[in-house]
Amino acid sequence: xxxxxxxxxxxxxxxxxxxxxxxxxxxxxxxxxxxxxxxxxxxxxxxxxxxxxxxxxxxxxxxxxxxxxxxxxxxxxxxxxxxxxxxxxxxxxxxxxxxxxxxxxxxxxxxxxxxxxxxxxxxxxxxxxxxxxxxxx
Numbered sequence: 001x002x003x004x005x006x007x008x009x010x011x012x013x014x015x016x017x018x019x020x021x022x023x024x025x026x027x028x029x030x031x032x033x034x035x036x037x038x039x040x041x042x043x044x045x046x047x048x049x050x051x052x053x054x055x056x057x058x059x060x061x062x063x064x065x066x067x068x069x070x071x072x073x074x075x076x077x078x079x080x081x082x083x084x085x086x087x088x089x090x091x092x093x094x095x096x097x098x099x100x101x102x103x104x105x106x107x108x109x110x111x112x113x114x115x116x117x118x119x120x121x122x123x124x125x126x127x128x129x130x131x132x133x134x135x136x137x
Contacts, residue, residue: 002129003031005124006068006070006129014035015065017038018032018066018067018068019057020037020068022070022071022073022074024071026045026048026049040052040054054072054084055080057084062093064088065089065094066093067085067095068095068097069085069096073097093133094134095133097111097131098130099128101123101126101128107128115135118130
């Protein structure tokens with residue numbers, strides 16, 4: 001499960017404020033109960049989720065330490081989601097992406113061209129996992 005794989009990478013960092021873009025059933029927050037996880041989605045699965053267009057999150061600039069997209073880069077404006085994540089991430093903030101592997105030939109290039117430095121990209125099973133940092137320029 002992609003959310004659990006990402007959670008394992010973040011579990012030792014309860015000091016981070018994490019934005020879960022397209023949180024769905026809040027699997028990341030459930031996997032990280034001691035963390036500050038802000039769930040954002042087009043619809044609310046529970047009262048803790050901020051309902052919004054992920055291209056226009058009601059969060060302050062530089063307010064998150066990490067942003068996560070776990071099977072949520074869908075829709076025609078998915079690049080705007082990444083741009084919004086960059087806006088709300090602090091300098092050198094972390095970005096985690098997990099998407100179906102066969103659908104994303106240009107994901108790392110898109111991240112690079114939208115202000116992220118790709119740290120790692122790997123295919124595990126059916127998914128591509130990308131870890132990046134907000135470039136400070």
